Amino acid sequence: MASAVTPPPRAVPARARRRTGATPRRLPYLLIAPAGLLMLGFIAYPVLSVFYYSLQHYNPTKPWRNGFAGLDNFTRIFTDDPHFWGTLSFSLKWVVVEVTLQLLFGLALALIVNQTFVGRALGRALVFSPWAVSGVLTSAIWVLLYNSQTGISRYLADLGLGSYGTSWLSDTATVFPAAIVADLWRGVPFFAILILADLQSVPKDLYEAAEVDGAGRIRQFVHITLPHIRDAIVLSTLLRAVWEFNNVDLLYTLTGGGPAGETTTLPLYIAHTSVDAHNFGYASALTTVAFVILLFCSMVYLRLSKFGGDGK
Amino acid sequence: MTAESTLSAAPAAPTTAPQDAPPPGTTPPAPARGRRRAWDEVPRWQIYLPLGIYLLFTLVPFYWILLFALRPAGSTSLVPWPMTSAHFEKVWNERSFGVFFQNSLLIGVAVLVMTTVVALAGGYALARFDFRIKKGFMLALLCSQFVPGALLLVPLFQIFAELRMINSLGSVIIAETVFQLPLSMILISGFIRNVPYSLEEAAWVDGCNRFHAFRIVVLPLLRPGLVAVGSFAFVHAWNHFLFALMFLSSQDKQTIPVGLNTLMGADSVDLGALAAGGVIAAVPVVVVFAFIQKWLVTGFSAGAVKG
Numbered sequence: 001m002a003s004a005v006t007p008p009p010r011a012v013p014a015r016a017r018r019r020t021g022a023t024p025r026r027l028p029y030l031l032i033a034p035a036g037l038l039m040l041g042f043i044a045y046p047v048l049s050v051f052y053y054s055l056q057h058y059n060p061t062k063p064w065r066n067g068f069a070g071l072d073n074f075t076r077i078f079t080d081d082p083h084f085w086g087t088l089s090f091s092l093k094w095v096v097v098e099v100t101l102q103l104l105f106g107l108a109l110a111l112i113v114n115q116t117f118v119g120r121a122l123g124r125a126l127v128f129s130p131w132a133v134s135g136v137l138t139s140a141i142w143v144l145l146y147n148s149q150t151g152i153s154r155y156l157a158d159l160g161l162g163s164y165g166t167s168w169l170s171d172t173a174t175v176f177p178a179a180i181v182a183d184l185w186r187g188v189p190f191f192a193i194l195i196l197a198d199l200q201s202v203p204k205d206l207y208e209a210a211e212v213d214g215a216g217r218i219r220q221f222v223h224i225t226l227p228h229i230r231d232a233i234v235l236s237t238l239l240r241a242v243w244e245f246n247n248v249d250l251l252y253t254l255t256g257g258g259p260a261g262e263t264t265t266l267p268l269y270i271a272h273t274s275v276d277a278h279n280f281g282y283a284s285a286l287t288t289v290a291f292v293i294l295l296f297c298s299m300v301y302l303r304l305s306k307f308g309g310d311g312k
Numbered sequence: 313m314t315a316e317s318t319l320s321a322a323p324a325a326p327t328t329a330p331q332d333a334p335p336p337g338t339t340p341p342a343p344a345r346g347r348r349r350a351w352d353e354v355p356r357w358q359i360y361l362p363l364g365i366y367l368l369f370t371l372v373p374f375y376w377i378l379l380f381a382l383r384p385a386g387s388t389s390l391v392p393w394p395m396t397s398a399h400f401e402k403v404w405n406e407r408s409f410g411v412f413f414q415n416s417l418l419i420g421v422a423v424l425v426m427t428t429v430v431a432l433a434g435g436y437a438l439a440r441f442d443f444r445i446k447k448g449f450m451l452a453l454l455c456s457q458f459v460p461g462a463l464l465l466v467p468l469f470q471i472f473a474e475l476r477m478i479n480s481l482g483s484v485i486i487a488e489t490v491f492q493l494p495l496s497m498i499l500i501s502g503f504i505r506n507v508p509y510s511l512e513e514a515a516w517v518d519g520c521n522r523f524h525a526f527r528i529v530v531l532p533l534l535r536p537g538l539v540a541v542g543s544f545a546f547v548h549a550w551n552h553f554l555f556a557l558m559f560l561s562s563q564d565k566q567t568i569p570v571g572l573n574t575l576m577g578a579d580s581v582d583l584g585a586l587a588a589g590g591v592i593a594a595v596p597v598v599v600v601f602a603f604i605q606k607w608l609v610t611g612f613s614a615g616a617v618k619g
Contacts, residue, residue: 027441028437028441028443028446029437031434031436031437032437032438032449034434035430035431035433035434036449038486038489038490039456039493042468042471042490043456043464043491046467046468047459047464047467049467050463050464050466050467053466105366112359112362113363117356117360123363123367124605125602125605126370127363127366127367127370128601129374129598130370130373131601132551132597132601133551134550134551134553134597135551136572137551137569137572137593139572139573139576140377140576140586140589140590140593141590143581144376144380144586144590145372145373145376147581147583150380150388150583152372155390217354242458242460245460246462246463252573253553267463270463271462275465280466283466284466290463291458291463298458
């Protein structure tokens with residue numbers, strides 16, 4: 001409600017509307033300078049240096065091989081890397097499944113808590129609460145739930161469901177859904193919050209008018225709600241997809257990319273290449289490729305979804 | 313009915329995910345005499361049933377971690393009784409979570425202050441002035457959303473090594489702040505734009521200079537927005553893991569998420585200690601969340617996200 005609470009406007013003398021001459025032309029530049037400098041130094045410069053290193057052989061543990069590499073790193077990625085295509089396709093699978101499920105459950109949840117009912121404030125607070133939980137804490141919680149000795153599977157087995165000693169995180173058949181559910185737990189509230197914010201801005205008289213015209217709730221949803229929240233959905237799915245692609249906290253701590261590399265995303269692979277194998281040059285080339293893929297997919301997505309269209 | 317049909321057709325998530333939740337907001341079309349109905353009148357069970365199922369999915373994991381943190385080691389009881397504080401004492405003292413907690417708190421507060429102040433200045437410029445590089449700057453802010461901090465670990469490490477800031481909390485504070493800035497600035501400039509310029513102009517007429525007018529007229533109106541932005545910054549800094557893992561090497565500089573990761577990585581995981589550590593990690597975030605919860609939705613709907 002930040003700004004809705006404005007005091008009643010005071011009578012403003014007409015001449016006050018003119019800008020006071022007291023504003024030096026440099027003021028806006030001074031104001032954005034701290035942010036601008038920080039971003040130049042710690043975002044722009046690192047990005048450029050990643051591009052630079054992608055063309056180098058650079059490995060601090062093997063200094064005798066360092067030097068200009070041309071496109072060697074890139075040819076190796078596409079032709080001679082046993083992990084690149086696998087981790088990339090796992091990344092895409094992870095992002096698509098996560099974002100789709102988070103959107104659907106988040107939308108459903110937002111529609112529910114947008115209704116008027118007894119206990120709504122508490123319900124909202126509880127439903128949104130995992131939003132604030134970190135990836136590492138999420139991992140810790142789900143490690144407790146999934147562990148084979150005292151996890152949830154033990155109690156399910158007590159009830160005759162499944163068998164004792166099941167460890168969902170170390171079985172290649174179950175690790176993917178297990179990780180997906182853990183991340184859903186934390187991710188759904190993000191969508192629910194954003195969509196709920198937008199739902200509240202749909203003018204109520206639109207629904208009343210539709211009601212008068214005899215439109216049922218399904219048709220109201222399709223013809224009023226959906227078009228109204230479309231931009232918010234497009235934007236939040238895009239932000240979330242980028243975020244899910246880049247985020248390594250959860251998988252790093254929950255599965256460590258295992259078992260048998262089964263859940264290694266491209267960024268996780270890059271982190272291993274640079275941090276553990278110290279192969280900075282090659283990791284930079286991988287990073288560059290990841291950038292380009294992200295940028296390309298984002299543009300295609302925005303184009304396809306006609307973001308901001310419809311006379312906005 | 314795209315949303316609902318896809319919802320039930322979605323690849324069913326295992327365990328407690330609410331696959332069979334009746335889709336919200338869809339009953340059979342209203343009966344013929346639906347005219348009298350208020351637009352939002354939905355049968356109660358269609359609200360409480362799916363909500364209840366989803367709440368189960370949300371709350372069982374929270375309960376689980378509390379259960380493990382409070383019941384004695386080796387117990388398999390499903391209620392944390394008899395209760396013990398042994399796990400907490402162990403984690404806080406032996407596993408240095410007391411130190412980690414201080415470090416995380418320091419980082420979180422510093423990031424909160426820096427982000428809010430810097431983003432406030434920048435956001436004001438974006439909201440109130442037209443200047444030559446404004447469009448380019450806005451574009452840079454949006455683009456930076458696509459830059460993954462995790463992929464910049466190596467160059468950032470090199471920069472901080474150059475600045476001799478490796479293994480100092482300052483490196484993590486700067487890195488977290490920088491990645492928090494763009495979105496914070498976009499949000500804050502949206503909040504400022506919603507405060508009528510005429511209010512400030514009136515204050516100038518009354519003899520205030522620009523800064524003074526901003527402080528007494530605009531700032532009080534921005535408070536809810538600033539609380540939201542500051543809380544996001546704090547929560548992110550508190551939660552974030554990779555920068556601390558990479559830039560802080562000695563034990564006495566580590567943060568809570570790194571400590572949790574260490575507990576999980578141990579050869580035989582001490583589940584009680586892990587759960588107690590998790591509860592400690594959750595406490596400040598839960599407090600902040602309870603505090604900002606009511607602004608969370610409205611803060612976003614101030615139109616800022618849509619730019």
